[in-house]
Amino acid sequence: MYISIEQSEKQMNVLKSKIAWIPVLLIAVYFTQGCQNSKAPEQKLYQEVMNVHDSVMPKMKDIREGIKFAESTLEKEGLNEAKKSELTRLKRSLVQAEDAMWDWMHNFDAERAQTDTAEAYLRDEKLKIKNVRALMLGSIEEIEAFRKQLNEKIEDETN
Numbered sequence: 001m002y003i004s005i006e007q008s009e010k011q012m013n014v015l016k017s018k019i020a021w022i023p024v025l026l027i028a029v030y031f032t033q034g035c036q037n038s039k040a041p042e043q044k045l046y047q048e049v050m051n052v053h054d055s056v057m058p059k060m061k062d063i064r065e066g067i068k069f070a071e072s073t074l075e076k077e078g079l080n081e082a083k084k085s086e087l088t089r090l091k092r093s094l095v096q097a098e099d100a101m102w103d104w105m106h107n108f109d110a111e112r113a114q115t116d117t118a119e120a121y122l123r124d125e126k127l128k129i130k131n132v133r134a135l136m137l138g139s140i141e142e143i144e145a146f147r148k149q150l151n152e153k154i155e156d157e158t159n
Contacts (some may be wrong), residue, residue, distance in 0.1 A: 041119060042113070046122055049113075051131055056101070056133040059137065061062070063136060065098055066143035066144075070087050074087055101132050102129075104129055
């Protein structure tokens with residue numbers, strides 16, 4: 001099978017035009033990958049912030065239960081003033097922890113986490129949500145210790 005010079009030149013031109021697109025495609029891939037990689041630290045940081053939030057959010061139920069326990073226990077008679085004062089402080093701590101979580105959730109701006117200043121913003125938010133977590137876990141631990149101590153006292157009195 002013989003190809004004429006004209007056909008050969010046409011095939012060569014087609015091949016050259018296809019080859020000419022290779023650098024354009026490589027540049028496009030490079031820039032696409034570069035943009036994705038430049039956002040990688042922010043994406044990782046965003047996920048870290050969300051992981052802290054997601055780990056502590058289920059504890060809101062424990063906060064609510066602790067507040068209800070404090071309120072119902074404060075209404076009971078027979079609690080000395082020192083215990084009432086301590087329980088009032090613990091309730092206030094639980095309410096503060098609950099409010100801190102709600103405030104953080106309402107103030108967190110997911111759109112701002114996608115801007116040029118996202119890294120600084122997310123670092124700040126990570127610190128804030130870690131503080132919320134510490135506040136929540138600390139207040140839950142304290143009310144549970146109080147509840148345990150109160151239950152032990154009741155058991156001792158009934159024995």
